[in-house]
Amino acid sequence: MKIKATLEKIPGGMMVVPLLLAAILNxxxxxxxRIGNFTQALFVDGASTLIALFLLCTGAQINLKTVGVSLGKGATLLTTKWIVGAAFGLLAYFFAGENxxxxxxxxxxxxAAMTNSNGGLYIAVVGQYGNKTDRAAYSLLALNDGPFFTMVALSIFGAMGFVDGLFSITSFIAVLLPIIVGMVLGNLDEEMRSFLDxxxxxxxxxxxxxxxxxxxxxxxIEGGLSGILLGLATTFVTGTAGYFVFKAFKWNPIAGAAEGSTAGNAVATPAAIAAANAGFAGVVELATVQVAASTVTTAILxxxxxxFLVKRLEKKGVKLPDDYAEDYKRNATA
Incomplete structure (x- = not known):
């Protein structure tokens, strides 16, 4: 039974098939x-641990000479995602009705939904279609994990003042550390690099x-059509923006598109905002279910x-991730 070969025929099959199967079961x-012990530890509660191990293995593949490229990619994705999400939020304030x-x-x-991205999905996408520097860029993308950038946008709009304490540098370091450990191991020993690869x-x-x-x-269903609409906008607008920005820099555009999602922890952002400014208390419940619906919609979409984007590139003769194995290589067909 050719399970691996069948999954590889499906675009993103190694990621999307297990994810959708689990979502149906859940x-x-x-x-x-959820029966405890090893079964629950691996199949239900294991995402954070497995992603951390993935980041360590990825970190081992990073040559110190490529760190600058990784940070540049992370900063570019972070900025693109925030600008697009903040712009849509500002548009919503301009055209909002009496309610x-x-x-x-x-x-x-x-x-909250458009500036915050699902790190697990990003890692899964670039793990299959990206290169070392694409994966290492995640260390900087951890900055949009939580309500911090939503607060920044609202502060700029004059909707609320800047509030301290909603972004933890410790949390950022906790994401970065597995990559650093892997990078140290890989740069000290080539055999460890090959083993962890x-x-x-x-x-x-x-x-x-x-x-x-x-x-x-x-x-x-809870979030209704509006929540689905938010998920569609997050994937197609922020994902497409990332795709074309990366394409303009001659980087792997699939890594740019991989940011077109909403993280599960973004569901808590409206409540965090309301805790800082009671003026938002009236929309917390609605905003929460809409962000939740966007999270599910983007995880599927x-x-x-x-x-689709991968097939489009393949028709142009681009091989992923081979044609972007080194970022100094420019592929005119991408």
């Missing part, structure tokens, strides 16, 4: 794998499944969209 029979909503969406839900691709379906066990399709 929606229909959520307690099936404070635009197209049924709360502006803070738009900013095997984990980069092997771990993808396992943490994708664990990510799927955090997705509940019913959240799409982004791998499909990435698959």
């Amino acid at each position: 929606t229909l029979v959520p307690d099936l794998l 404070g909503l635009w197209l049924g969406l709360a502006p803070i839900a738009i900013i 095997q984990g980069s691709s092997m771990l993808i379906p396992f943490f994708a499944f664990a990510l799927g066990m955090g997705i509940d399709f019913s959240k799409i 982004l791998p499909i969209y990435v698959g």
